[in-house]
Amino acid sequence: MDDHSAASRLQTRRPKIAEIAQIAGTSPATVSKVINGYGSVADTTRARIEEVLSSLNYSKKPVKHIKSRNIALLIDRLDQPWVTAMFSGAMRYANCNGLNLVIVARRDDHGVLLPDYLQSLRRAKPLAVVSNTVDLTDQERELFASIHTNYAIIDYRGNAASSGLEVRLDNWTGGLEVGRHLIGLGHRRIAIMAGPRDMTCFQARADGCRAAMGEASIDMDPELVCQADSWSELARLETLRLLALPNPPTALFATCDTQVVGIYDAAHQMGVSVPGDLSVVGFDDNEYLWHASTPLTTVRLPYADMTDRAFQLILESEEDSDSSLKVLVPPELIVRDSTGPARR
Known part of the structure; x- marks a missing residue:
C-alpha cells in the first residue's frame, strides 16, 4: 500500500505514532519528539512530519482518566x-x-x-x-x-x-555501525571481543559487526574472535594473545566499555599505539572513558x-x-x- 492510501485509511481513526513514522519516512522516536515539541530534530524532517500530522488531522492526545498526576x-x-x-x-x-x-x-x-x-x-x-x-x-x-x-x-x-x-x-544495529565505521577506515583485520555468553546483548553486538564485514565481503578470521567477561583483566589477557599473533588485528571491537581498560593496558604493555597500530571501539559510552589517555570511540545507549x-x-x-x-x-x-x- 502506498503512502497516500495509508494516509487516507488513517484519516478514519486515530493513527499510531509508528504509522505516522512510516508515512513520514522516519522513526517513531523522531515523530514523538516533534509531537512533544523537542528541539533535536532537523528542520526538514520536522517539516515533513508536521505536514503528515496536519494531513491526518492529528492532535496530541490529552491524558485521560488520570487517577493522579x-x-x-x-x-x-x-x-x-x-x-x-x-x-x-x-x-x-x-x-x-x-x-x-x-x-x-x-x-x-x-x-x-x-x-x-x-x-x-x-x-x-x-x-x-x-x-x-x-x-x-x-x-x-x-x-x-x-x-x-x-x-x-x-x-x-x-x-x-x-x-x-x-x-x-537495538544492539545488533549498534554492532553493525561499529563494523561499518571500521571498514570505512580501511580495516580488514577486525577482532571482536564478545562478552558473557548468558547475555544476549553481547552476541547481538558481535553479530552486527560480523554482518557489516559480510556486507564488505570480509571473512571473519576465527583467531580474531575472543570471549571475555565485562571486566578488564580477562580482556587484557585476550588482547595480549591477539597482539601476539603473526598477523595481528588492526582494529578491535569491545562489546562493552569495561573491557577497554584491559585492552588499553595490553596495548601499552606491548608497545602498540592506539589508534596508530590498533583502532579500538567500545559499547556503552561510560563516562570514565571520555577522558582516557585516548578518548574512546564507542556506542552511546540512548x-x-x-x-x-x-x-x-x-x-x-x-x-x-x-x-x-x-x-x-x-x-x-x-x-x-x-x-x-x-x-x-
Whole structure:
C-alpha cells in the first residue's frame, strides 16, 4: 500500500505514532519528539512530519482518566551510571505533559533491598511506571494490577521475557555501525571481543559487526574472535594473545566499555599505539572513558530517549489496547580519538 492510501485509511481513526513514522519516512522516536515539541530534530524532517500530522488531522492526545498526576521511574539502584539519562528522559516527558515524576529505587547503594519501596509506589498511585529492571517481581506486577497502573520495561540487554510493553536497545544495529565505521577506515583485520555468553546483548553486538564485514565481503578470521567477561583483566589477557599473533588485528571491537581498560593496558604493555597500530571501539559510552589517555570511540545507549518512548508507549497502550508492543531503539556511534585509518 502506498503512502497516500495509508494516509487516507488513517484519516478514519486515530493513527499510531509508528504509522505516522512510516508515512513520514522516519522513526517513531523522531515523530514523538516533534509531537512533544523537542528541539533535536532537523528542520526538514520536522517539516515533513508536521505536514503528515496536519494531513491526518492529528492532535496530541490529552491524558485521560488520570487517577493522579504522577508517573514513576522504578530503578534498581540509584548509583547505576545510566540513571541520570533515564531521569532526564522521564523528566522531559513529565514536563511536556504536565505530570509529576516520582523516582523509586528497589535497593540502596550497597545492593540491599529497601523494605518500603513497594509502599512508596502504592502511595504515588502513578499513571504509568517505567522500569529499567527486566525481571519484575510477582509482587510488583500484583501491585501494578491492584492500582490499575500500566508499565513498560527498558531493556538494553535484550534478555527480557516480558509479555508487556518493552523498549529495547537495538544492539545488533549498534554492532553493525561499529563494523561499518571500521571498514570505512580501511580495516580488514577486525577482532571482536564478545562478552558473557548468558547475555544476549553481547552476541547481538558481535553479530552486527560480523554482518557489516559480510556486507564488505570480509571473512571473519576465527583467531580474531575472543570471549571475555565485562571486566578488564580477562580482556587484557585476550588482547595480549591477539597482539601476539603473526598477523595481528588492526582494529578491535569491545562489546562493552569495561573491557577497554584491559585492552588499553595490553596495548601499552606491548608497545602498540592506539589508534596508530590498533583502532579500538567500545559499547556503552561510560563516562570514565571520555577522558582516557585516548578518548574512546564507542556506542552511546540512548537511555533518555528510551525512557521518554516508554512513557509514550504506555499511553498508546491505553488507547490502542496493544499491551505487548515491543519497540527497538537504535544506539548512536560516538567517534572520538581511539579509531583511525588502518596501518599499511
